[in-house]
Amino acid sequence: xxxxxxxxxxxxxxxxxxxxxxxxxxxxxxxxxxxxxxxxxxxxxxxxxxxxxxxxxxxxxxxxxxxxxxxxxxxxxxxxxxxxxxxxxxxxxxxxxxxxxxxxxxxxxxxxxxxxxxxxxxxxxxxxxxxxxxxxxxxxxxxxxxxxxxxxxxxxxxxxxxxxxxxxxxxxxxxxxxxxxxxxxxxxxxxxxxxxxxxxxxxxxxxxxxxxxxxxxxxxxxxxxxxxxxxxxxxx
Amino acid sequence: xxxxxxxxxxxxxxxxxxxxxxxxxxxxxxxxxxxxxxxxxxxxxxxxxxxxxxxxxxxxxxxxxxxxxxxxxxxxxxxxxxxxxxxxxxxxxxxxxxxxxxxxxxxxxxxxxxxxxxxxxxxxxxxxxxxxxxxxxxxxxxxxxxxxxxxxxxxxxxxxxxxxxxxxxxxxxxxxxxxxxxxxxxxxxxxxxxxxxxxxxxxxxxxxxxxxxxxxxxxxxxxxxxxxxxxxxxxxxxxxxxxxxxxxxxxxxxxxxxxxxxxxxxxxxxxxxxxxxxxxxxxxxxxxxxxxxxxxxxxxxxxxxxxxxxxxxxxxxxxxxxxxxxxxxxxxxxxxxxxxxxxxxxxxxxxxxxxxxxxxxxxxxxxxxxxxxxxxxxxxxxxxxxxxxxxxxxxxxxxxxxxxxxxxxxxxxxxxxxxxxxxxxxxxxxxxxxxxxxxxxxxxxxxxxxxxxxxxxxxxxxxxxxxxxxxxxxxxxxxxxxxxxxxxxxxxxxxxxxxxxxxxxxxxxxxxxxxxxxxxxxxxx
Numbered sequence: 001x002x003x004x005x006x007x008x009x010x011x012x013x014x015x016x017x018x019x020x021x022x023x024x025x026x027x028x029x030x031x032x033x034x035x036x037x038x039x040x041x042x043x044x045x046x047x048x049x050x051x052x053x054x055x056x057x058x059x060x061x062x063x064x065x066x067x068x069x070x071x072x073x074x075x076x077x078x079x080x081x082x083x084x085x086x087x088x089x090x091x092x093x094x095x096x097x098x099x100x101x102x103x104x105x106x107x108x109x110x111x112x113x114x115x116x117x118x119x120x121x122x123x124x125x126x127x128x129x130x131x132x133x134x135x136x137x138x139x140x141x142x143x144x145x146x147x148x149x150x151x152x153x154x155x156x157x158x159x160x161x162x163x164x165x166x167x168x169x170x171x172x173x174x175x176x177x178x179x180x181x182x183x184x185x186x187x188x189x190x191x192x193x194x195x196x197x198x199x200x201x202x203x204x205x206x207x208x209x210x211x212x213x214x215x216x217x218x219x220x221x222x223x224x225x226x227x228x229x230x231x232x233x234x235x236x
Numbered sequence: 237x238x239x240x241x242x243x244x245x246x247x248x249x250x251x252x253x254x255x256x257x258x259x260x261x262x263x264x265x266x267x268x269x270x271x272x273x274x275x276x277x278x279x280x281x282x283x284x285x286x287x288x289x290x291x292x293x294x295x296x297x298x299x300x301x302x303x304x305x306x307x308x309x310x311x312x313x314x315x316x317x318x319x320x321x322x323x324x325x326x327x328x329x330x331x332x333x334x335x336x337x338x339x340x341x342x343x344x345x346x347x348x349x350x351x352x353x354x355x356x357x358x359x360x361x362x363x364x365x366x367x368x369x370x371x372x373x374x375x376x377x378x379x380x381x382x383x384x385x386x387x388x389x390x391x392x393x394x395x396x397x398x399x400x401x402x403x404x405x406x407x408x409x410x411x412x413x414x415x416x417x418x419x420x421x422x423x424x425x426x427x428x429x430x431x432x433x434x435x436x437x438x439x440x441x442x443x444x445x446x447x448x449x450x451x452x453x454x455x456x457x458x459x460x461x462x463x464x465x466x467x468x469x470x471x472x473x474x475x476x477x478x479x480x481x482x483x484x485x486x487x488x489x490x491x492x493x494x495x496x497x498x499x500x501x502x503x504x505x506x507x508x509x510x511x512x513x514x515x516x517x518x519x520x521x522x523x524x525x526x527x528x529x530x531x532x533x534x535x536x537x538x539x540x541x542x543x544x545x546x547x548x549x550x551x552x553x554x555x556x557x558x559x560x561x562x563x564x565x566x567x568x569x570x571x572x573x574x575x576x577x578x579x580x581x582x583x584x585x586x587x588x589x590x591x592x593x594x595x596x597x598x599x600x601x602x603x604x605x606x607x608x609x610x611x612x613x614x615x616x617x618x619x620x621x622x623x624x625x626x627x628x629x630x631x632x633x634x635x636x637x638x639x640x641x642x643x644x645x646x647x648x649x650x651x652x653x654x655x656x657x658x659x660x661x662x663x664x665x666x667x668x669x670x671x672x673x674x675x676x677x678x679x680x681x682x683x684x685x686x687x688x689x690x691x692x693x694x695x696x697x698x699x700x701x702x703x704x705x706x707x708x709x710x711x712x713x714x715x716x717x718x719x720x721x722x723x724x725x726x727x728x729x730x731x732x733x734x735x736x737x738x739x740x741x742x743x744x745x746x747x748x749x750x751x752x753x754x755x756x757x758x759x760x761x
Contacts, residue, residue, distance in 0.1 A: 047667075048663060048667075067666065067669075069666055069667060081664060083661060083679065083683075085682040085683060086682075094668050094670065098668055098669045098670040
């Protein structure tokens, strides 16, 4: 269970508060206007942004002082999710051991992960020789191997076309079900939320609201959401 | 921001040791020099003449280089033609060209028996007299016109293309473009370019050693060498070193005030689209300027090539031995420069959120830009004299001094490269727990291979061609190739000198090419 306990993030004029829990195994969309603080929220949970006040806990353990690599978190960014100078295998292998000194059995695990995401035989290729969708699959295979219980998606599929993006979201869905991971997915597209996430965290006007039932939320949107939905250009 | 957890590892430690070494070599040697400069001042009127000449030649060299560089940079900025890339690359070549080779080449063209003099005599004029102020200026312009051109060209390319488009839209003439776009840029860029060249010429040694000398054309650097080498008057050498340092420090302060630019060495391949300068006479003018510059830069090299080609394989064994020594020194200096600059750059980037500390480390790395190798050499001699025979250590000392003299350039190349890697992939690496040595081995080194090879190539070539500290220390059997070449020239063995110069030229460029190419081979982006 992820707990944000009285969390405040202050960066100059920007301020974001959050105070809620996300039960283990939930799939949650993080929705709201751009500039609203969606990425900031994920950045704080992943350990890239230091909260001004409050605590971030996973199953009761305080994460605030842990460096990103030691948190129970896998995060996929909007871009730069793979090292371009490494083969797909090595990129995935980093999820097992950051120094890449892999044993025979670990190499077999890497291979199995490649097969699981549908990249059988492409392990020796570097990212430049893979399509956008295949690159995403490599990142997902690494996520799978890391086996972290909390997965954060900061719009990693934004550059893919709609069909490919849905394919990736379905794959994330399957992988999350297999591993029992909790998933937080940033999106500004209500359709993605409907498709992927039974729960939605609305981030607007300086606050991240507790997760609500996605369908109910859209059926009866609060003011901040209806403003956002009604006028997609409002960035304030 | 969360702290980047790189942890304490060997590279961090070596980075701090590098900082300490640079401080010892610059400030430490300076203290040694001041400590030794006791007793009654032996600085006489002739030394004040040297101070005056130092400032005069540096000022004139900088002024001429910068003034000539403006039309050349303008031509390069606004013309698109075959070989433009080559010409710009040629502008970068003097940086790694051994000074002593260029001087020999200039003598072959502009010397008493040179091509230019021969033509003049044939036409009924007196031959050119290259020794003295004229020769020093000629050589300094040869080296610094290309540098000034590159610095000013950067200024031109930094003017946003939209401004030129707007100027075209408004129907600006060439003159109006100059007034509204180019002159404001030049006002910002020229003082910095002037100071960079001024600083370089102030500490220039090999040029003055060969072309200067005598009571009327001696710089402070040369006076240090003479006090040290001929009179073995350490106290006087130390006092002169103090003067040289003071001049250097003052000039550096001025240079920092005008925010001197540093050549980034890349990104000059863009052409500014211009609509105001298509007039035929402007095109002719630009062509003549570029041709003249190319001729001026290429003729001395061509002269070396012609005179040296037949000689290389007839060179006496001691020249080959000195070449071997130089290669060893160059490899050692290159290794040290890479070690120092890489570890210092890593520390600078790692500590970037503690701005003041990070900037201090970087500034220390740039200290040797203003330092004089002869002052460092004098100080090292004073420091080493009580504990070891400095002459026996001539080659190691040369390698170390060469290494720290190349450090600013290497740091300038590596720091932005590492910074970019951290900014692009740092978050991913952090989230994967990639730290310490693994981060260096798997992320940073593979991604900075190109810049690392470039820096290594520069360091190797600069050391290969250096004639500075070695002139202070070298005994008869310890000459490096540049030193050997100087001895051949002093003995008027010009045919052998041409052969040795060609050998040195080939070795310097080959070293640079090898490392630079090695870094870029199979590089993935």
